[in-house]
Amino acid sequence: MRTALLAGSLACLLLTGTACSSDDNGTETIAEAPVAETPSTATTTVPAPDYYANTRKVCAALNKIFDADVAEFGTAVGKMIAYKEAKQTAEAEQARKAASKELKEVGAKVRKETAAAADPDLKQAGAISATKFSKSSTDKALFDKIKTTKDLDRTLAAKMPDWMDPVAGLCAT
Numbered sequence: 001m002r003t004a005l006l007a008g009s010l011a012c013l014l015l016t017g018t019a020c021s022s023d024d025n026g027t028e029t030i031a032e033a034p035v036a037e038t039p040s041t042a043t044t045t046v047p048a049p050d051y052y053a054n055t056r057k058v059c060a061a062l063n064k065i066f067d068a069d070v071a072e073f074g075t076a077v078g079k080m081i082a083y084k085e086a087k088q089t090a091e092a093e094q095a096r097k098a099a100s101k102e103l104k105e106v107g108a109k110v111r112k113e114t115a116a117a118a119d120p121d122l123k124q125a126g127a128i129s130a131t132k133f134s135k136s137s138t139d140k141a142l143f144d145k146i147k148t149t150k151d152l153d154r155t156l157a158a159k160m161p162d163w164m165d166p167v168a169g170l171c172a173t
Contacts, residue, residue: 049119051117051119054119055117055118055170055171058113058122059122059167059171062110062167063171065109065110065113066106066164069102069105069106072102073099073106074152074156076095076098076099077146077152078149078152079091080095080096080099080143081146081147081149081151081152082095083095084147096140100137101137103136103137104137106133107129107130107131107132107133107134107137108130110129110130110133110167111126111130113126114126114129114130115127122170122171125166125167125169125170126166126167129163129164129165129166129167133163136163142155142159
C-alpha cells in the first residue's frame with residue numbers, strides 16, 4: 001500500500017514539475033493546462049421507445065386470428081366449392097356469403113388488435129392489412145374464380161401474402 005501511495009505522489013510531483021518551466025532569465029513560468037471545450041448546446045439522446053412486449057402480445061393475437069379465423073374462412077370456401085361442384089347454386093351462394101362474412105370478421109379482428117398496438121408502425125400495418133381483408137370480403141370476382149380446390153390454392157397463394165404481409169414483417173421476430 002505504501003508503495004502505491006509513494007508511486008502516486010511521485011507521479012503528481014512529476015506532472016506538476018512538467019507544468020513549470022524556467023525561461024532564460026531564471027524565472028519560473030507555469031504552463032496552463034489545456035481546457036476541454038464544452039459544447040454550447042448539450043446533446044441528449046432519447047432512447048427509442050421499447051415496444052417489444054406489446055408487439056409480442058399483439059402479434060400473438062394476430063397469429064391466433066390467422067390460424068383460427070382464416071381456417072373458418074377456408075372451411076366456408078370449401079363448402080362453397082362443394083356446392084358449386086354439385087351445381088347447387090343457392091347453397092353455393094349462401095356459402096360464399098358465409099366465407100365473405102368470415103373474411104370481413106378477420107379484417108375487423110386484425111383492425112381491433114392492431115389498434116391497441118403501442119408501435120405506430122404495427123398500428124399502421126394492421127390498418128392496411130385489415131383494409132385488404134375487408135376489401136377482399138366484398139370482392140365477388142374473387143369468389144367467382146374459386147370453383148375447385150386447385151382454384152382455392154392458387155387464389156389463396158396469391159391473396160394470403162397480400163393480406164398478411166403488412167403485419168408479417170413486424171411480427172416475424
